[in-house]
């Protein structure tokens with residue numbers, strides 16, 4: 001594997017380098033999974049690529065696949081170990097989305113029937129209401145951007 005991008009001021013790079021401690025629950029050649037230090041629920045886990053990439057769109061193919069692979073492998077054991085009824089799995093991607101640590105990390109948050117939490121749809125307090133034409137337009141613009 002080629003040398004990974006690294007930021008010596010990044011807290012997750014420092015955890016990857018074992019300069020600061022973390023509760024590691026899984027290690028792969030391209031990923032590390034640790035317990036969140038300020039969990040929203042017991043078993044709240046972060047899956048981190050070993051390389052320093054700020055947002056999902058900056059992660060190269062191999063590491064991107066490895067992050068999703070780790071998320072998929074870990075959700076079941078985390079739910080079993082915590083007795084969870086489900087999980088919310090997601091990324092705060094960019095500061096506007098609430099990302100505080102600028103090193104990509106996927107959250108696995110165990111969910112319980114009575115935990116009082118909401119779905120991902122609750123992250124926007126005032127959802128937009130778009131017309132069919134507006135939906136067609138944004139879909140076309142995204143398709144163009146993918147092809148560009």
Ligand code: AMP
Nearest residue numbers: 011022035036037038092098099100101
């Ligand atoms: P985000 O808002 O998506 O950037 O989330 C950052 C997460 O990292 C938060 O849930 C923090 O509790 C967690 N966090 C920050 N520092 C540490 C650390 N040293 N060890 C484990 N988790 C951390």
Ligand code: ZN
Nearest residue numbers: 010013052103
């Ligand atoms: Zn980093």
